[in-house]
Amino acid sequence: MAQPATLDDLAAELRRLRALVGSPSYADLARRIGTLRAERGQPHTAPGRITVYDAFRDGRTRLDATLVLDLVVVLDADADLALWRDRLASMTRASRVAVSTVLASTTRLRGRAAEAATLERLEHGQCALITGLPGTGKSELAMAAAGRLGERHLIVPMRGYHHSAPPLSAADVAAELLRLIDVPAREIAQLGPRQQPRRWRELAADLDLVVVLDDVSPRSEADELIAGGRCRTLVTSRESGAVTADVTVALSPLTEDETVALLADTIGAGRVAAEPDAAADLARLAGGIPMEVLVVGGAVLQRPEWALADHVHALATASRTSPLRPALQVSYARLTPSQQGLLRLLALHPDTAVDARRAGILVGADATADLAALQAANLLSARGDRYGWHDLVRDFAHDELQTQVPHSAQRAAVARLVRADLDLLAAAVDALHPGIAGRVATEPTSAMGTAEATAFLAAELPTLLTLPETARDWGLAAELSEASALLFPVLSFEVRLTEAVRVHSLAAQEGAPEREAQARRHLARAFEEQGRYTQAIAELEVALELDQPERDRLLMALGNVRLSQDDLPGAIESYRAAIDACHDDLHRAFAHANLSEGLRRSGDLPAARDAARRAIDLLAALGHRSHEAQVTANLALIAQAEGDLDEAYLLLEAAAERAVANRGHYLRVRASMASVLIDLGRLDEAEEAIDEVLAAVDERTLADLYHETLADRDRLAAARLAG
Template sequence: MLEERDPPPDPAGCRSLDELAAALRSLKAWAGDPSYDTITRRVNAGFAPAGRGTVVDCFRDGRRRINPELVVAVVASLHDDDVYLARWRQAIRVTLAEREAAANVRVLAGLPSDANSFVGREPHLASLERAAGVCVITGMAGVGKTQLAVHAGHRRTGETKLFVDLRGFHPDESQPPAEPGAVLDGFLRALGVPARQIPHDLNARSALFRDQVAGRQALVILDNAADEEQVRPLLTPDALTLVTSRRDLSGLGPATRIDLDVFSSREASELLSGATPSEGDRAAVERVAQRCGYLPLALRVVAGQMAATPGWSVADHADRLDERHRNQRIDDGVQLALQLSEQGLPERRRILLRRLAGHPGQDLDVYAAAALLDAELDETEEHLRRLTAEHLIQQPVPGRFVLHDLVRAYAADRAADEERPADRQAALTRLFDLFLYAASAAMDALHPAEKHRRPELEPHAVRAPDLSDPKAALHWLDTERATLVAICLHAARNGWPSYAVRLAATIYTYLDNGGYPADAIAVHSEARHAAARSGDLAGEANALVNLAVVHWQLGRHPEALEQLTEALALFRRLGDGRGQARALGNLGVVHNVFGNHEASAAHHAQALDQFAEIGDRVGEANTLTNLGDVYLRMGRPSDAADHHRRALALFRDLSHRGGEATALTNLGDADTQLGNHAAALDSYDKAVAIFGELGERYGQTCALNGRGEALSAAGRSEEALTTFTVALGTARLIDDPSEQARAHAGLAALHEAAGDTEAAARHRPPYPLDAVVDVPPT
């Protein structure tokens, strides 16, 4: 009789790339542990997946990205079963979605508003007054960990303060624990570090964060932490860091520790007495506190209800709690308090509370709430004010509203039980309309010359803020960035594909200029998949180009080449001239990186003809300067200079400052090769100034390196040394290896010419891991 074989390992439940790799190793062992060479032969013979990576890479821990097709091919080589492969595809999709969502986080450059009703906790506040280094505040959900940390933070003065909700225990699976790298990105931006100076590597971001905090009086609150691994990269010895969590986080090592319990009878009485007169009825106050389990969140909800019903005595509230407890047999204090509070709300306010729980983002403003409720702003503001007063929602900063995790979970359950799916769907559709049309208006204000490149929207009335002023538009985009990304992901995965496709395309330039590659990859990847599933070939092709640009910027050139080639085929199938031109131009850029200059020039020339034919002057100008760069690499500086001058004239005519600075930099490069050093230096200086106004450090670095080369060629060695040193410092700050190498080469050549071989050697590979050079103002 044959022995029954165990089933292969199930990949369901994997939530990280390391967990996927572990499941794959288990499958390899289950399949008889074939060698990696054997698996590679099977993959190459039967599946031949496209893209980057090797078979061995799929089994390794510590990967920051994977090739999904290759992983599926490896699985198929070990157990070729359609149902099993489908489970792996779903597991990979979920894992990548987790990573994308985890990178979506909002940080505050300051603290949330302090609670007006804060009471008690005197011993804990005293401990926090004396604390230094790391302080861990632990306790059950709803016990008041966040309020204690925030209240203690507000009592400290003269400090740099940062706050983030790490979402360690969010009830919505689409809001997983925040990725430490994304938190550091937010912290660094809040501290004034330009986007281009923020490195991609987690360790480098941690180091830069420690450098930025050094010498400051700083307070960092890491709220709602999932585990030690999430927290460690965010710690710095020069700040008091308050960490709140439902877990003890004992692995963090030496730290001040506060284990927060429910309120004492005295503290509960003090909180409830602040909501309604209770003199002479201490027994009723104690009954309310007991029924709430002395849990601060439940007590605050009931206190809000007391304040909203001035005709009721404390005994009335106690009797109602007792009655509800007997009839419903509800033992959980929070559940009981929330149910009673919600049932006492007017119907429209109850609907709003439930719909707030369905909002995909972390917080929202009155416009978003009005869209969910389908109400005017005045009515919505009143509902939000009353819900805040009754402690059913929170307002951490003026104008932004959030739900506590427990309230969100309760309201979501009530919505699922008591609202028609069609009504909830209509509410989210109005919300998505708001963000799509507001984002379009904001981008029109910021980049009017590129309006024709964004999706054209049908006229539609939405209640949205006035975003016609560029400063207001940028502020709105910065404030709502996390929500825009969350909406893209939610829409793509839950039946609104066209919203995901159009919104991702609308905010493409904002994410690109702002230096948000993780967000860009997330939204464009989801837009691509959503478009493919719905048969939207144009949307899929545009998303592929947008995704390719991000991959090119991150140095992932093979992925960019593959995506652009696929996009070009789709655009040709559709007969889309503008799309073809854009794909061709970007293919020219990627081929130039690979050193395929003839192919690059041919692609750019085709793109230039297409852009000129359809009258896309922005595309024409971009392609002219890109083609000029290729000609320069081909040893044709005169042709390069001619193209850059034509591009410069177009950019100036379009008032496109970023394009103007890029064309000036490239013109400087051409003039340097032609020996026109004075003209080159004039172009570089103008470019550096414009890039400085725009906060564009990458462009500044390129222009500075070019300036150093022009000065060196002109025999002005001391000035060249200074310029290359500044360029090296900025290239290190933005973590750009190619511009670092360019600056090193310039410095090495200058030192060699001066006879200082030792100094020259320091600027030849492998470069020493010395400290970042101080960068003087430019």
């Protein structure tokens, strides 16, 4: 072995040894080293693939002598280990502060054009901070920017997040930097560690330099090395507060297209073009992290005879540890206990982003400061008023959660979160739909106003829709039933029937008979709205056998399905039985309203008008405007059937005004208005109402309304021809 002058020389010698034995894969070398160490009595110390790969690449600034010696052993059984140890000892001493003047290659820099353009505008005297998750390409971007900013470079590996060596001090680095700008060794020694950074700043300020301080942590004292003047400084760090910077560039994961382009750079554009779908799958598996792309690409290159689809299957099904896990472990170790605890518990959150309220509920304390700290460490990213995280961070947090937090504590945290969300959902439902979901009240009891409740549901509904699955998965049966009940009016009135079937089907499988009956009633309503009447009746028949307290609502629901099937005698019978079984005025009003519709369709208009008036009086007394609007629309249809079109239209205008906050009711009123407008000869207005309804419903959502409106469209066409 020749005397290596640089770490690049060392890497070249390792590559030569690897080539001599057939270029085994980095994963294979890692396994061999693990076996070697186990034979020495060092189990569970195998290096990761990326750690092994790193030992063979040029541009290294750190030296793991133990790993190098182990690589030599597994690559060359006849190597002179004593000679290697001597050479490594010499290089370790020389590279304590391994400042380089040569930029590492950045040929694989992809998807960073905007960030590079920002850095290229860096002025003399300014400092730019490049921050992001491990593996996102911070160092590569810094090298590329440095190459464009100037011709004289100093690249300093600050070891801020090294897994074993401590961060370099400003004095250590300053002494080496002073030597590189030709300050005599005697003068550097005389200055001492406190004065050396100051002297560096004074001298560097007059030099046209680009200094790269790579891998900086807040403990690195890097601010003392930023010279100003004519010197420009680029700093890379995982933490946004590592230095005081004039410009900050935060690196996010690459987009899918950018990841595919980087993969093409790694394995060849031809292979990507030949299997574009598999290449996109590989890109998704890499999660937009450039370091992961290089590892995935390396696996492809090691088995060129495999199709990319084969590699996708292997990576998707095999148990593998991300090469970035050691880097995340270092970042995690730097957190305070409360920050670590928050990160672990965030793995329990069902959504991809969390706000400060939910984070605080998970940990049982105010989490605002810890969220900010996790964001500063680039373990979380701000998304409006929420915090999101990369899948790699979530997976890491989940692994830590399972090993550090007992299941009982996890369940308690989830139960707190579910309970808090249900309370807010209940407040919103009480504000918008008082008395629905089994919460009988004569007026809204929530402190939420209707505007606040509407805004809450618009923002939070995606997260709220995860409540049933979360409650089921953690054995929270009562909470699952409550979630189904509270989401019933929300999903019904928003005409989100697929979600309704999913939610209520889950609840129908859990809980006591009374809760099961309620869930089956809600499920039957969703089936009815989808036009699946046989399934709706089957659910209601099972529910009637389970529960007596909810018998009035179950009978009403059965009447509704029979009405949709045009079984008018059966529907009227069910509604009258429901009225007799009612225990409160709200549901009695609903039963009278439904009876009115059945009677109208059967032709008994006087009885229908009487039932509608009874319902309107009860709803008006209770203050339920949206449901009053629906019954008013039914009363308008009675007036239309009696031939009083003007009264019918006036009633429908009043109903539309009251129903505007309830999408399902509003669409039904607009459909009724179209029918009356056709009879009045106001065909353009009728067409506008028909188009509005048909744009919002189809065979799967409000099927009965869809078909009724199609019939009115045919009536409209006939009226135009007749006119």
